[in-house]
Structure formats: structure tokens, C-alpha cells
Amino acid sequence: MNCSNFRMFFLAVAAVVVASVNPASAQIVALGHSAVHGNVSESEMWPALLEGLLRAKGSQVHVANAGVWGETTDATLARTPTAVPAGTKLVLLCDNPANDVRHNMSPVKAMENIAAIKSQLKARGIRVVDVWGTYMSVWRQPGSVGPDGRHLSVEGNRKMAAAVVGVAR
Structure with missing residues (x-):
């Protein structure tokens, strides 16, 4: 094999390796209600901030x-x-029965739905992390609740992103 053929072979192998190990194909989905798609701008919501933290790393x-x-x-x-x-590799599930109860639906049925969501995702081979407890821990911290008294503030969204970055790796 001459030098030119060896170089072509090496470049072809390198291209195949790079194509098969595409880090951009890894994906995380934040799933839920307004605890995920909250009362701030899209770029200030914790999923967007989480992506920024992960990219910074x-x-x-x-x-x-x-x-x-x-x-x-x-x-x-x-x-x-x-x-x-x-x-999708990971779902960060942030859901609870609050909206169900507001619509006179059974909280027991809501919890069954949340369990079914987890089962459905796990059956697809997707890792599921329930971050509702983390959300509530952040919500209780000073400065974390927005003006509506129910959803995270910009600062609360920052805290939430920082709190879940460890499980999102």
C-alpha cells in the first residue's frame, strides 16, 4: 500500500468512526406541564438553562x-x-396531579398516569428521572417563586437547572 492509498484508507476509517460517534445525537427531554414550560421566557426556562450548563461542560x-x-x-x-x-436517552419528568385536581380529576388516576408515562418510556429503553421532588425543593428556596406565586422565577429556573445537571450527564 503506497502512502496515498494509506492516507485514503485512514481518512475513510476516521470518517466512519466520527459518523458513528456523534455526540449531538444524545438527547434529553424535559417532560411535564408548566413546571417545565413555566412562566418565564423560553431561554430562561430550566431545560434551556440545563442545556447551556451541559454545553459549558x-x-x-x-x-x-x-x-x-x-x-x-x-x-x-x-x-x-x-x-x-x-x-432520546433521558427524560426528566416533572409532573404532578395539580392540573388534574384543578379540572376535578382524580389525583389517584393522575399518579397512575405518571406511573404509566414512566413505564412507557422505560419500555422504549429510555432512562427516566422524576425531578418533581427537586422542583419542589427549589420552589421552597427564597427568590425561587415568580410573581404568580405558583411557578419558578428566573432565579428559580437557574437553581432548577443547576440542581438537575448532575443527573443529566
């Missing part, structure tokens, strides 16, 4: 915000197959 992961304002758990369950695309 060298990860090329994309964090998708699949939160829907006012959504009940049955609606989240129904849209989970399309809200969480193929190739």
Missing part, C-alpha cells in the same frame, strides 16, 4: 422542552410517544 447534548402549560397527566400520557422522539 463540553457536552453537545440537546435538551428539548416538552412541557405544556396547564396540561393534565392524561394529556401528557397521550402525547408522550410523540413528545419524546426516537433517540
Whole structure:
């Protein structure tokens, strides 16, 4: 094999390796209601801030915000197959029965829906981390609640992103 052929062979192998190890293909989805898609601008929501923190650490992961304002758990369950695309590695689930109860739905049924969401995702081989407890811990911290008294402030969203960055690696 002459030098030119060896160089072509090496470049071809390198291209195959780079194509098969694409860090941008890693994906995280934040799934839930307004605890995910909250009362601040899109760029200030914790999923966007989490992506920024991960990228600052060298990860090329994309964090998708699949939160829907006012959504009940049955609606989240129904849209989970399309809200969480193929190739997703991790779902950060931030949901609770609050919207269900507001719509006179059973909190027990809401908890069953949340369990079904987790089961559905795990059956697809997707890691699920329930971050509702983390959200509530952040919510209780001074300066974390926005002017509506229910959703995270900009500072609260920063704290939430920092709190979940460890599980998102």
C-alpha cells in the first residue's frame, strides 16, 4: 500500500468512526406541564438553562422542552410517544396531579398516569428521572417563586437547572 492509498484508507476509517460517534445525537427531554414550560421566557426556562450548563461542560447534548402549560397527566400520557422522539436517552419528568385536581380529576388516576408515562418510556429503553421532588425543593428556596406565586422565577429556573445537571450527564 503506497502512502496515498494509506492516507485514503485512514481518512475513510476516521470518517466512519466520527459518523458513528456523534455526540449531538444524545438527547434529553424535559417532560411535564408548566413546571417545565413555566412562566418565564423560553431561554430562561430550566431545560434551556440545563442545556447551556451541559454545553459549558463540553457536552453537545440537546435538551428539548416538552412541557405544556396547564396540561393534565392524561394529556401528557397521550402525547408522550410523540413528545419524546426516537433517540432520546433521558427524560426528566416533572409532573404532578395539580392540573388534574384543578379540572376535578382524580389525583389517584393522575399518579397512575405518571406511573404509566414512566413505564412507557422505560419500555422504549429510555432512562427516566422524576425531578418533581427537586422542583419542589427549589420552589421552597427564597427568590425561587415568580410573581404568580405558583411557578419558578428566573432565579428559580437557574437553581432548577443547576440542581438537575448532575443527573443529566
